[in-house]
Amino acid sequence: MSTNIIQHNFKISREDHNRLNGHKSFVVWFTGLSGSGKSTIANNVEQKLFAKRIHTFSLDGDNIRRGLNADLGFSRKNREENLRRIAEVAKLSIESGKLVIASFISPLRKDREFLKKIIGEDDFVEIFINTPLRVCEERDVKGLYKKARAGEIKNFTGISAPYENPVNPNIEIKTEEESIKAATDRIIIYLTNKLETKNQ
Ligand SMILES: Nc1ncnc2c1ncn2[C@@H]1O[C@H](COP(=O)(O)OS(=O)(=O)O)[C@@H](OP(=O)(O)O)[C@H]1O
Ligand SMILES: Nc1ncnc2c1ncn2[C@@H]1O[C@H](COP(=O)(O)OP(=O)(O)O)[C@@H](O)[C@H]1O
Numbered sequence: 001m002s003t004n005i006i007q008h009n010f011k012i013s014r015e016d017h018n019r020l021n022g023h024k025s026f027v028v029w030f031t032g033l034s035g036s037g038k039s040t041i042a043n044n045v046e047q048k049l050f051a052k053r054i055h056t057f058s059l060d061g062d063n064i065r066r067g068l069n070a071d072l073g074f075s076r077k078n079r080e081e082n083l084r085r086i087a088e089v090a091k092l093s094i095e096s097g098k099l100v101i102a103s104f105i106s107p108l109r110k111d112r113e114f115l116k117k118i119i120g121e122d123d124f125v126e127i128f129i130n131t132p133l134r135v136c137e138e139r140d141v142k143g144l145y146k147k148a149r150a151g152e153i154k155n156f157t158g159i160s161a162p163y164e165n166p167v168n169p170n171i172e173i174k175t176e177e178e179s180i181k182a183a184t185d186r187i188i189i190y191l192t193n194k195l196e197t198k199n200q
Contacts, residue, residue, distance in 0.1 A: 014095045014097065017095075017096055021055045023055070023099070023195050024194075024195055025093075025094040025097045025099055025100075026094055026100070026122075026123040026124070026125065026194065027090045027093075027094060027100045027123055027124050028099065028100065028102070028125045028127060028187075029102045029104075029106070029112075029115065029124060029125065029126050030042050030127045030129055031104065031105065031106045031107075031112065031127070031129070031166060032105065032128060032130065033105065033129075033131060033157060033163055034105060034141075034144060034145075034157060034158070035131070035136035035139045035141045035142070036129040036130070036136055036175065037131055037173070037175045037180070037183075038103040038104075038105075039103050040180060041127075041129060041173065041183050042058065042060070042103045043058075044180060044181075045101065045184055045187050045188060045191070046101050049099060049191070052192075054099050054195070055097055055098050056100075056101055057098040057099070057100050058100075058101045058103070059086055059089060059090060059100060059101070060102070061103075064082070064085075064086055064089075064104075065082070068089070069082050069085055073155075074155045074156075074157075074161065075155060076108075079105075079107070079111065080111055082104075083104065083112075083114070083115055084115075086104060086115075087118040091118060091119050094123055099195070105157050107157050107161065107163040108164055109166070109167070112166065125170045125190070125191070125194065126166055126170050126171075127169060127171045127187065128169035128171070128173070129173050130173060130174050131174070131175045132176065135176055136158065144156065148160065171186065171187060171190055173186075173187075
């Protein structure tokens with residue numbers, strides 16, 4: 001633990017960044033099984049927001065698990081630390097005025113509660129990409145389910161590690177019933193409303 005850390009208050013605040021950008025900043029968090037559709041929908045949402053001149057920043061496994069969290073695997077402890085660090089990065093990014101789009105399996109309720117605490121409830125939008133395991137496994141976008149079934153990957157979410165559905169997400173997308181476009185449009189309506197009405 002670091003001691004004797006005295007906070008420096010910078011002259012340019014989050015509110016200043018928000019004013020300059022012309023919009024508020026918060027975190028949009030996508031949770032769901034591997035292959036559920038988190039990255040696909042998050043990417044579509046980001047493109048739409050970008051076209052509306054919203055300053056976005058995407059965090060996902062590719063830019064986090066290969067870099068900052070390259071030392072972490074998929075044990076419970078490592079996932080918890082993975083998500084804690086991501087939440088801290090997301091918090092810094094909202095201070096810099098960004099609308100952060102985070103896509104992580106984030107399988108456990110208690111870890112997601114912890115994230116919410118770090119980021120702040122008011123700055124956290126939870127989107128549950130609800131796709132049944134059967135469908136994710138049929139899609140098997142990266143061939144990982146096949147490997148997990150063959151025992152080649154340990155602690156694989158949905159197969160040999162748990163996924164706990166969110167209890168009360170801000171938005172739930174059932175990808176078996178809702179197209180990518182319809183899901184994207186519904187999320188954009190919600191976010192546009194929050195961008196306009198959220199108190200600073
Ligand atoms: N054991 C195991 N379980 C689940 N997923 C695995 C595993 N090993 C590797 N992968 C790949 O890593 C991606 C998930 O990383 P996350 O950082 O989102 O996971 S977590 O939130 O810490 O649980 C996940 O990416 P997505 O498919 O995009 O979800 C997988 O491709
Ligand atoms: N309604 C839908 N919403 C999201 N993805 C869908 C949908 N229908 C089919 N898919 C497909 O499912 C796959 C989801 O993969 P991906 O977005 O990488 O998932 P994740 O990021 O959750 O691992 C993509 O190939 C996507 O085209």
